[in-house]
Amino acid sequence: MRTYVFAQLILAVEDGESSEGGGVDLLLPAPEELIAGIIAFAIVFFFVWRWAVPALNKTLEARQQEIAAEYESAEKAKVEAESLLNDYRSQLAGANTEAEQIVADARDQGDALKADIVARAETEAGQIKDRAQDEVEAERARIAGDLKRQVADLSLDVAERVVGESIDAERQRELVDRYIDDLGGVQ
Amino acid sequence: MDELILALEECDLSEQAVCAPSDVTVLFEFREPIIEIFGFPITRTVFLIFLAALVAILILFFGLRKRATHPGKYQLSVESLMTYVRDEIAIGIIGPLGVKYYPYLMALFIFILVGNAFEITPLINFPITSRMAIPLFLALVTWVIFVFAGFKRNGISYLTGIVWPPGVPVALKPLVGLIEFVSVFFVRPFSLAVRLFANLVAGHVMLSLMLVTAFVSVVGLFTGDISVVKGLFGFAWWALALAIFMFEMIVIVLQAYIFTLLSAVYIDTSINVEH
Numbered sequence A: 001m002r003t004y005v006f007a008q009l010i011l012a013v014e015d016g017e018s019s020e021g022g023g024v025d026l027l028l029p030a031p032e033e034l035i036a037g038i039i040a041f042a043i044v045f046f047f048v049w050r051w052a053v054p055a056l057n058k059t060l061e062a063r064q065q066e067i068a069a070e071y072e073s074a075e076k077a078k079v080e081a082e083s084l085l086n087d088y089r090s091q092l093a094g095a096n097t098e099a100e101q102i103v104a105d106a107r108d109q110g111d112a113l114k115a116d117i118v119a120r121a122e123t124e125a126g127q128i129k130d131r132a133q134d135e136v137e138a139e140r141a142r143i144a145g146d147l148k149r150q151v152a153d154l155s156l157d158v159a160e161r162v163v164g165e166s167i168d169a170e171r172q173r174e175l176v177d178r179y180i181d182d183l184g185g186v187q
Numbered sequence B: 001m002d003e004l005i006l007a008l009e010e011c012d013l014s015e016q017a018v019c020a021p022s023d024v025t026v027l028f029e030f031r032e033p034i035i036e037i038f039g040f041p042i043t044r045t046v047f048l049i050f051l052a053a054l055v056a057i058l059i060l061f062f063g064l065r066k067r068a069t070h071p072g073k074y075q076l077s078v079e080s081l082m083t084y085v086r087d088e089i090a091i092g093i094i095g096p097l098g099v100k101y102y103p104y105l106m107a108l109f110i111f112i113l114v115g116n117a118f119e120i121t122p123l124i125n126f127p128i129t130s131r132m133a134i135p136l137f138l139a140l141v142t143w144v145i146f147v148f149a150g151f152k153r154n155g156i157s158y159l160t161g162i163v164w165p166p167g168v169p170v171a172l173k174p175l176v177g178l179i180e181f182v183s184v185f186f187v188r189p190f191s192l193a194v195r196l197f198a199n200l201v202a203g204h205v206m207l208s209l210m211l212v213t214a215f216v217s218v219v220g221l222f223t224g225d226i227s228v229v230k231g232l233f234g235f236a237w238w239a240l241a242l243a244i245f246m247f248e249m250i251v252i253v254l255q256a257y258i259f260t261l262l263s264a265v266y267i268d269t270s271i272n273v274e275h
Helices: A002-015 A031-163 A169-186 B002-010 B044-064 B073-094 B096-120 B131-153 B159-163 B173-223 B229-273
Strands: B035-037 B040-042
Touching: A002 A169, A031 A169, A031 B040, A031 B044, A031 B073, A031 B096, A031 B131, A031 B159, A169 B002, B040 B044, B044 B073, B044 B096, B073 B229, B096 B131, B096 B229, B131 B173, B131 B229, B159 B173, B173 B229
Parallel strands: none
Antiparallel strands: B035 B040
16 A cells, blocks of 8 residues: 555656646645745744743742632631630630629629618617617606505505594605505515 | 636536546645745645644633633633643653653644644635645654654663564564564654544545535526436535534544644653653
């Protein structure tokens, strides 16, 4: 097959210009197309070599860096957010403790106040009771004195009327008092 | 183009089944210079070769121009293409040393891809890689690179390793060595060039014949020059051409990939001989 093609090729070359219908000419590069191909490919290669490949590398590098930077900042933000969260949590816990403290303090104060008020009330009540008792005592003593005097007077009066004679008034009073005291002792 | 139109006018479907030119070269040879610059003829093909270079450069340029760290769809596509060639072909095949050959492989891939894509590009419809000059030149560059790299890295043992292959029974060494020598130094560049060239020639022939036949059939149907049955066949040709159009899209990418991949494989076998 290849031999055949080569034979035709040689024939075609020997025949000179395009042989009729063989299509062998197709296998021979046309000089102007070869030159054009060399120049065109050289241009493409130079462009790819000097511009496209470096551009690609720079782009990919920049993207890699950007992604790394983004990742880093995201990581930083995450850490920041976490520390903030911890702060808030500890603050919240502190606030809770404080509130509890306040409530406890208030309760203690309330208790103390209550005890104080009760004690004061009790003292006052005791004082009032004592005073009332004293007053009652004094009244009783006064009334007892009055009564004793009235009984003595009355007894004296009765005795005067019975005896008909008046004894020494001072002596009589002493007698009556002793009598009443005896009465009190009997009671 | 003139030749194609001429072929089209000559086509007589009442006598032929398919509009085929008597000489297939009219589909490929555009040697008439449009203009001449300092005596250098700028033919349609030459113009398209430079256009392919320009398009290849622009594709990469507009993809990487902004260098945005948050890339758009287009930038991402170009970056993916380039990193694919770097990671999967250059480094994937050759290994860490492949980075050195990456610019060549990348230029090779994008240039062949655009050159191939001209096959189905509207208003162009002509793959520059179907002209032997391009695949042959690129295959020769690959050849020079892998031979040079082989000698540079392994010295003369690169050559002796090929003609006196280790791990082969001594009796077979001369035969295997000869086969290897011919294979590496002669068949490789030739097969590399012809594979790309032949695929694109075949695709271009199929597409142009079918589309021309379809066009002539349908026009003939309306002018009444050909029978209704033949005219309706034109639609079938057209549908078939569309199917091949799809198929060629795959071929375009695949052949660019294969050429680049094999170049990398050849470089790899030259510098990493212990494989």
